[in-house]
Amino acid sequence: MLKINFKDKKSVLKLLYNIALHGFALCGVAIIGAWGVYQLGWTKNSGAVDQNNRYLADVAQMEKEAHKSQETLDKEMAENCLKMAAISKFYPKNAQLIIEGLSNSNGNVSLSQMVATCELALKDNEEYQDFVAKEKQLINSVKGEKKDENAIVWMNTPEWEALKVAIKKDKRLIDSAAYVTGVEPRLIVSCLIGEQIRLFNSKREMYKKYLGPVKVLSVQSQFSFGVNGIKDFTAEWVERNLKNDTSVFYMGKQYEHILDFRTSDHQTERINRLVDYHNHYYSYVYTGCILHQTKKQWERAKYDLSKRPEILFTLFNVGFPQSNPGPNPQCGGSHITVGDKVYTFGAIGFDFYYSGELAKEFPYWEKRFRP
16 A cells, blocks of 8 residues: 655555556547547447338428319318318317418428328328218218309309409409508408499399400499499598598598699599599509598497408498498498399408409408508
């Protein structure tokens, strides 16, 4: 046993030196050993093929749908909607994420891919799988599939197909009028559709000459004017409201001059620009103003109609005098018969607005009225 005399300084220093020397030597050996293990690749994780590799590859290929038939695409859509209903019941957070993801995907992912990914995580969830199986069984037990028909009955008419073509021709004018009036174009189109379908019902033979063969909108030129049936006194009311900052219908200073006249004969100029058969711009501007002014009137009475488009359509149809802000507004307006079914003006507009029809041409704005 090594005896150390702690009183002897040389002995103490020698001991410390030996400890340090051996410590550094051991560290060196450890470092060299670790380097050797690394170089030999003993620390590398060789990895493994995921057990769901084939499934994941199939999901990645789902976006290549150009070669699929419409029947196949329709079937996939039905199954995805069914599965989305099941996902929403068991995992609503995931259903919401899928919806948000699709809204922000710019077409780079498909509903099929997102549903399939969620289903992979649920493959062992017996409760979910049983629910989907029962859904499929119920769907398959129901007959009477109508592939080419719209659930909204009046949209199955040839008149509607012709009207869509006519409306698309006016997209540029509608968008321009929507811009200057601060109103979502789709709101203006909803009013246009209600008025044009009403005209077809009341003046069927005359209207067929325009809408059917040449697919153009009918322009009224007697008691009401333009493609949207704006009455003369309503147009005057709109013009006064634009400049009267004390009016409950006042839209704001930036809108005061959008309907300024170029001549001193306002009456003649007003009618001429409304009944212009080749340019319906002013019909859409007056429509946008009516919608915006009505919204402002109700807003000042502490009622928000921006979330009630069917009420805006109804009030557009019945006119300013019947616009009385209150807590329980009702959808209605003129009765319109299409086929053997009677609709109201407000309901026709409502049907179109939320149907998704012409959504590419007239998409839904984040806010229906520009602040």
